Amino acid sequence: MTGYAEIAEHFRKRIKDGELAPGDPLPPVRQISQQFDVAGTTTNRAFAVLKREGLIKTKPGAGTVVAHRPAVSATGLARLERLERTGDPYASGETSTGHRVMLRSCADPDIADQLGIEPHEEVVIRSSVFVRDGKPTKFVIAAYNTAATHAVPELSDDARGVTKHWKQRHRERTGRDINASPEVISARFASNDELAAFGLQDVPSHVAVPVLVVEVTYHDEEGPLAYWADVHAPGQKWENDARSK
Structure with a gap:
């Protein structure tokens, strides 16, 4: 039997995958209840969950609609899970810019350890800035070791979609x-570099700007392949709907 949590998850995914955009109306409670063969109280409980999460709101004259959430940024795992579900890594209203591809020595011993390499070995660095509704939300940087680039040499190319x-x-x-x-x-x-990516390069040098960093390492059965870091812009909320696997 379908419960309110399953109904909430159904609409949560549709909203976060961009199938339902900000301002779009949700079906009436009666229609959803018939679709899932549940009582109206069950659907209302699902709506209450989504409202508490800030995903939907009640709009006079329009009923229940998808809420606008400009300050929410997804993590790398959430982007990849969305990509596998929908074929699109971007949320509604989101794009990326400032794409760079570089061959660099890995001077950070912690990143080298994550990649299973010696410090100062060469890695391919890919970086970009995610933008939503015209504002930078996160600076994304990824480092790929030779195991990754040997299998997928396109990672060394200056191509956005790779x-x-x-x-x-x-x-x-x-x-x-x-x-x-x-x-x-x-x-x-x-x-x-991160301040410049967020348009904050004019901040006085004596002012420290805190950021949230979400790091993840990707690997196959033979060892590490890549290290990703999402540096979230100041004032951003973030979310992760992905499940590590």
Whole structure:
């Protein structure tokens, strides 16, 4: 028997995948109750959950509609899960800019350890800035070791779309699935590059700007492949609907 949690999850995914955009009306309670063969009270409980999450709201004359949430930013795992469900890594109203691809020495010993390499070995760095409703929401940086780039050499190219097909191409060429480690969440002060990405380069040097950082490592059965970090802009809320696997 379907419960209110399942109904809430159904609409939660449709909203976060962009099938229902801000301002779109939800079906009437009676229609949803008939669709899921539940009582109206069950549907109302599902709506109450979604309202508490800020996903929907009641609008006079329009009923229940999808809420506008400009300050919410998804994590890397959530983007990949959305990509696998819908073929699109972007949320409604979201895009990315400032795409860069570089071959660099990995000077950070912690990142080198995550990638299973020695410090100062070369890695491919890909970075971009995610923008939603005209405002930067996060600075995304990814480091790929040679195991990843040997299987998917396109990662070294200056192409926007290659990252979203990376897991699929790796699986097709190696027969190995890519899995994600649990996300590690921390806070620190933004670097100069991150301040520039967020349009805050004019902040006085004596002012420290805190940012939230969400890190994840991807690997297959033979070892680590990539390290991703999402640096969320100041004032942003973030969410992760993905399940590590």
